[in-house]
Amino acid sequence: MTDRSVEREGNMQEKKITIIERATEIIAKKGYHAASIQEIAEASKLSKGAFYLYFKSKDELMAEILRYHFGLITEEIEKVDRQDINSREKAKLRLSTMMRELVKRGNFIVMQRHDIDSDIGKEMELFFLEEMEKGRRKTELDLLDVYGEVSKPYLKDLRILQEGILFQIIGDMLLHGLILDLDKTAAYILERMDDMVEGLLKRKAEPLVTDATPVSASIFEKEMKEREVKQVLERMQIVILTLDAEIQEVQELQGVVELIQEELQKKEPRKLLIQGLSANFKGIEEMDDLRRELARLLDIKVL
Amino acid sequence: MTDRSVEREGNMQEKKITIIERATEIIAKKGYHAASIQEIAEASKLSKGAFYLYFKSKDELMAEILRYHFGLITEEIEKVDRQDINSREKAKLRLSTMMRELVKRGNFIVMQRHDIDSDIGKEMELFFLEEMEKGRRKTELDLLDVYGEVSKPYLKDLRILQEGILFQIIGDMLLHGLILDLDKTAAYILERMDDMVEGLLKRKAEPLVTDATPVSASIFEKEMKEREVKQVLERMQIVILTLDAEIQEVQELQGVVELIQEELQKKEPRKLLIQGLSANFKGIEEMDDLRRELARLLDIKVL
Amino acid sequence: MTDRSVEREGNMQEKKITIIERATEIIAKKGYHAASIQEIAEASKLSKGAFYLYFKSKDELMAEILRYHFGLITEEIEKVDRQDINSREKAKLRLSTMMRELVKRGNFIVMQRHDIDSDIGKEMELFFLEEMEKGRRKTELDLLDVYGEVSKPYLKDLRILQEGILFQIIGDMLLHGLILDLDKTAAYILERMDDMVEGLLKRKAEPLVTDATPVSASIFEKEMKEREVKQVLERMQIVILTLDAEIQEVQELQGVVELIQEELQKKEPRKLLIQGLSANFKGIEEMDDLRRELARLLDIKVL
C-alpha cells in the first residue's frame, strides 16, 4: 500500500467514523427507521449518494455502529484488566469505567432501546447476543475474583444483582440527567455487593439462579441451538481445510458451508434447502459426525 | 346513552381491545415500523379502512397500547395495596405481582425495546414519563413503609437498587427464558434489600442519591418546563370558564388554548405562532399572570 | 363469488389492460428502463401507488405485457385455423392475419426490439423462447400442408425463407410507414414461396438447414437443456402427486421442486444448492430416474 493510499484509507476511516457518530446520535433520537439516510448524510456533511461510498446499505451502517461502540467499550475494559492492581480495586475501576463509557456513549445506549432487534438481521442479532453473553461470563469470573470460592454458588445471582444495579444507575443518569461521581458510585455499588454477599452467606440462602435453574425451552434452546449450529459450521470449515482434497473441491465445500450460513441468516430458513445442501458432504468420512450433529440441531434428515 | 349505544360502545371497546392485543403481538415481533396497519387490521379480522374507525392514527393506537397495558398492571398492583396484610407481606406480593404482570405482558415489554419513535408524540412521551415518575414515588413510599423512618435518607437509593434488581430479573426471564418461582424470587429480592439496608445503616454510608443530587439541567429542565407549561394551559382553561363573557367568546378562547396545546405537541413547535396565539388573551385581566408565566416558560414575548 | 366481487374483478381486469396498453406504448417509445412507473401510471390515469395494486412490480407488468399480446395474436391465428377453407387459402389468411396483428401491435413489436431479454428474468425469457419455437414448429406444419410431402426435406428452409420475408415486410411497414394491401401482400408472399419451392425441387437443391445441421453446442445445448430441465421438474411434480405418501411429505417434496425451479430462475444458479436440494428425493424409488436425469442435465452429482 502506497503512502497515498494509506492516507486515503485513513480519510476513509475518519469519514466512516464521522458518519457512525452522527448516525448514532440521530438514531438515538428518532429510532432506526425514522432516521433517514438523507438526514444522516446531511448531518455528516455528505450527499445521500456519498453515503453509499462508505456503507453499502443502511443495515451495514447499523452493523458497523454496533461493532464500533462495542469495540471501544471493550477496549477500555481491557485496559483496566491489564492494570496491575488488586482485584477489588480492579472491580471498582471496571464499574466506573463501564459507567463512564456507557454514559459517554449515551446515544448508543438509547439507540439500542429502539428497534435494533427486528431488522438488523440475524447476523448482528447473534453478534449482539454473543457480546452480551461474553460480558456476562466475564462479569461472573470477575466476581469470583473478588469474593473468592465461597461465592461460587452465588455467582449467577451476584452477576444479576450487580448488572441490575449498574444498569439502573446508568439509566437514571441518561434518562434523568442524574449527575454522580463515578468513583464514589463504583465504591457504593461494590459495598452493596458486599452487603448482599455477606447476607447470602450468613443466611446460607438458597441461590436464586444456578446452572440447574430451568429455562423455557423455546427461548433457551433457540439461542443455544443457534450458537451451536454456528460452531458446527465453523468446525466444518476447519475440517474442510484439513481434507486431502483438490483445491477445487475444497472451495466447493466451503461454498456449501457458506450457502448454509447464508440461508440460516434468513428470517425463515428453509429446512429442505439446508437438508439438501448438507447432503453435499456425503461420502466425506471426516465430515460425517459434524453432518449428523448439524442434522440433529436443525432437525433435518441426513440424506 | 341508550341501550343500543351502550351495547355498541361495548362492541367498540371489545374490538379496540382485540386490535390492541393483536397489535401488541405483532409490534413485539417485528417492531413498530415493520408492523403495518394492513397486517394489524388483518390479524384483527378487519379491513384497513375499518381500522381507522377505531383509532385515528397508528400513533394513537400506539398510545392506547401503552395506556392499556399500564392500566392493567396498575390495577393489579392496586388490588394488592387494598389487601389487609402487613407491609412486608404486601411488599413481597407487590414484587411478585409486578414480575407476574410484566412477564405475562412480555410482548408489551419487548415491544418497548423496539422503536417507539419519538414520533409517537409529546403527549405519549409525557404520559410515559409521568407514569414512571408516579411509579418511582410510590415505590419509595412502599419502601418507607417496610424499612421505617431510619431508611428515609436512603429511600432514593433503595428504590434504584430494588428497581434495578427487579427489572434485571424480569429481563432475564423474558430474554433468556429463565423460569423462576415468583414468590421465592420476591422473597429473595426482599432479603437482598434487607442485606443492603442493614449494610447501609451499619456503615452509616453516605446516600448515593438524595434530593440534593445535581441533575443535568438540559434534561431535567426540559422535563419540568413541559410539565409546567401543561399546567399553565390547564389553568388557563379553567380561568376561561370562570370569565364573565359571552359563550362565543369563551369558545374562541378555549379554541386558542387548544391550538397552543396542539402546536406544542409537534416536534418543533413554532414559537412565533404561539406568541401570536397567546396575544389573543390581551385585555383579559384575569389571564394576564398566566399569560406572562407562559411567555417566561416558552421564552416568547408578551405582545 | 358474489356479483359485487365479479364486477370488481371485471374492473380490475379492465384497469390492468389499460395499464398494459399504455405501458406498451410508452415502452415502445422509450425502452423498458426509460419508461418509469410514474409515467406509466400517469398515462393510465392512476397514481404511482395505485399501479402497485394491479402489478406487484415492474417486472411483473412486463411479463403480463408479453403474455397479453402473445395471447391475442395466438387467438387470432387460431381463429383462422378453425375456418373451413382449403390449405392454400388458409395459408394466405394466416399470413395476412399475422401481418395485420403485428402491425396493429406495432408498439409491442417495437418494444421487443428494446431491452426485454436482459432484465425480465429467466422465466419470461423461457416463455418467450418457447412461444417462438412453438410458432416455428407450427409454421413448418402449415407449410407441409400447403406444399405436400415433396417439400418435407425443405421444410426448415421454407420456414426460414417465409419468416424472413414476412418479418422484413412487417418491419418496413412499421419502421418506414409502408402501406400495403395485406391480402395482396399475403398472396405475393405465397407466390414467392411457390417460386422457391419450384426452384428447389427443379434443381434438386441440397437443403440449407436440416435436422442434421450442426448447431453451436454452447447456445443450442443451453436452450435445449433449459427446456429439458423444465420438463423433468414438471414430471417430478406429477410423480410426487402419485406417490403413496402423507400429505405433509408431498407438500415438502413439492417445495423442494419449487426451490429448485426458483434457483434455476436466477442468473447464476448455484449448482451445489441444486445438487443438495435434489438429494431430498433420495430413497424415493419412483423419483430415481428423474433425479438421475436432472443430475445429468445440470452436470451435478447424485448424492
Next chain:
Amino acid sequence: MTDRSVEREGNMQEKKITIIERATEIIAKKGYHAASIQEIAEASKLSKGAFYLYFKSKDELMAEILRYHFGLITEEIEKVDRQDINSREKAKLRLSTMMRELVKRGNFIVMQRHDIDSDIGKEMELFFLEEMEKGRRKTELDLLDVYGEVSKPYLKDLRILQEGILFQIIGDMLLHGLILDLDKTAAYILERMDDMVEGLLKRKAEPLVTDATPVSASIFEKEMKEREVKQVLERMQIVILTLDAEIQEVQELQGVVELIQEELQKKEPRKLLIQGLSANFKGIEEMDDLRRELARLLDIKVL
C-alpha cells in the same frame, strides 16, 4: 501535429477502441442501462473518471460503438466491391461477407436488440437511419447489376426479399447457434433470388413495392423534414462563410446556427426558441431564402 501528439492520438484511438469493444460485449450481455460506466471502465482497465476523457457521455460512447461497427462492416463490403470479378460472384461474396461480419459482430447485433434508447439522441438515430437507407439503395443497385434491366420494376421487392432472408438466417445463427457454410449459404440465397426473379418475370407479377407505394405520412414526412432541415442549416453555414462581414459577426452567426442545431437534437425542440434564434439572420439578404425555408419546414414564423 507533433510526433508526440500523433503518438498520443494513436494511444487515444487504441484506448477508445478498447473501450468500445469491452462496452460492446458488456452491453450485449446486460443491455444498455444495466451496463454501468463503472463496469465498462473497469473492463477497459480504466477509472470511471478516465472514461470521460475518451467519451463525453454514455450516449456518445453508444454512438461511437454504432459508428465503429458500421464502419468496419462497410469497409469489408467495399473491399469486395473493389475486387475484379463478375457481378454474380461479387453478389455471392457480398452476401457471405455480410454474414461473416454480422455473425462475427454478434455482440453488436445482439446489443441492438437491447434498449438503444431513443435517448441516444436524434443525431444517432439519424445516422442510423441514413446508413440503413444507404445500405438499401446500394443493395438495389447490386441487384440491378446481377439481374439486369428487366429486374428494374422489381428492385425494391427483391431487396426486401433478399434482406429478409439474409437477416433471418443471420438471426438463426446468432440466436440458435446454427452453423452454416457461409459460401454455400450465399449461393443458396442467390439461387432462391433466382427462383423468385424467374417467377416474377414469368408471371409478369405486379410489384409489391414501387416508388409509388404510399407511405404513411407521419413517419415518412418526419424523416424527410429532418433531413431537409439538416441540409438547410448546412447551407446556411456555407452562406455565412461567403458573407462580406467582419469575423466577429461571422462567428456570431455560426454560433446561432449551432444553437439551432443543438436545440433540434433535443427530444422536444422548443419552437419559440428556434423562431427567436433565426430572427438573428434578419437583415441579411443572402439568408432570406434559407430562413423562409427553415420557417416553412419547422412551422415557425419569420420574425
Next chain:
DNA sequence: AATGAATGAGAGTTCATTCAT
C-alpha cells in the same frame, strides 16, 4: 359499520457525470 381503491409523501438505492487533486 365497513370496504378497499386510491393517494402521495418519502424511503433506500443506483448511477451518469463533475471536479479538485
Next chain:
DNA sequence: TATGAATGAACTCTCATTCAT
C-alpha cells in the same frame, strides 16, 4: 493523463391515511 470522491436526479417500491360507496 488519470483518479476516485462527491453530487444529485431519478428510480422502484411501501405505507399511513382518505374517501366514495
